[in-house]
Amino acid sequence: MAKLLRFGVAMEDSLLREFDKYIRRKGYRNRSEAIRDLARDAIVREAWEQEKGEVIAAVALVYDHEKRGLADLLTDLQHHAFNMIVSTLHVHLDERHCLEVIVLRGKSSSVRKFADNLLAIKGVLHGGVVATGVPSAEKTSTS
Ligand code: NI
Missing domain, CATH: 3.30.70.1150 (ACT-like. Chain A, domain 2)
Structure with missing residues (x-):
């Protein structure tokens, strides 16, 4: 299994409240898993938009x-x-x-x-x- 690294994320409280509602609606167990999925989705989407790859x-x-x-x-x-x-x-x-x-x-x-x-x-x-x-x-x- 890949090694997990921790990092701090700062965001406005209103954005964090919206994000927490979002992850509850989506059924995530925690913020980390939701952020990992958003990162994966961004990487796949960028590959799709690029000419190569x-x-x-x-x-x-x-x-x-x-x-x-x-x-x-x-x-x-x-x-x-x-x-x-x-x-x-x-x-x-x-x-x-x-x-x-x-x-x-x-x-x-x-x-x-x-x-x-x-x-x-x-x-x-x-x-x-x-x-x-x-x-x-x-x-x-x-x-
Ligand atoms: Ni048919």
């Missing part, structure tokens, strides 16, 4: 498979990007609608561009991207 992302798309040409287009696009697609999950939501979750891994600029292209396709009813990664510090169970 590897990122991992899950793109979720809901679409109507009866819409002419749409399912074929999604398949074509994914074949063109086969080298950054780790896995695809397809769920038939009802008679017409499908959910596709596409896990991407690769250079941040390429992954971002591909995810944006998928979400912008006409006929995609709803979608979103979760960008993730492996920040250097592992999760710990102590405060």
